[in-house]
Amino acid sequence: MLTIRLQRTGTKNKSSFRIVLAQSYRSASKQVLEVLGHYSPRTKAFGLKSEDRLKHWLAQHVQVSPTVYNLLVEKKMIDGKKVKAWQPKKKTTEPVAATVPTPAVQAPAPVVEPAA
Secondary structure, eight states, rough: EEEEEEOOOBBTBBBBBEEEETTTSOOTTOOOOEEEEEEEETTEEEEEEOHHHHHHHHHOOOOHHHHHHHHHHHOOOOSSSOOOOOOOOOOOOHHHHOOOOOOOOOOOOOOOOOOO
């Protein structure tokens, strides 16, 4: 199955992305079928090589990642509402075992003998 998603191209702490068409089971950084555009979250720069190619793939019912979908909705290229693209990790609420406090055993104080 084909999917339109982001491919990271930026350096550390300076992210930028390509909007690519790739197989859904492959890594987006390895093998892409077509580069459709770019996006820079730092400057909010968004561009497409060809809007016709994007519309062609959308007409083919290609799956779109939630982040790309939200970008296209924001730029008014797709009609619809934004979807939730990110969810925080769920914290596991394991019951903490009630521990019985054990009395601390104190070592006897050293006995100092007076010097005669």
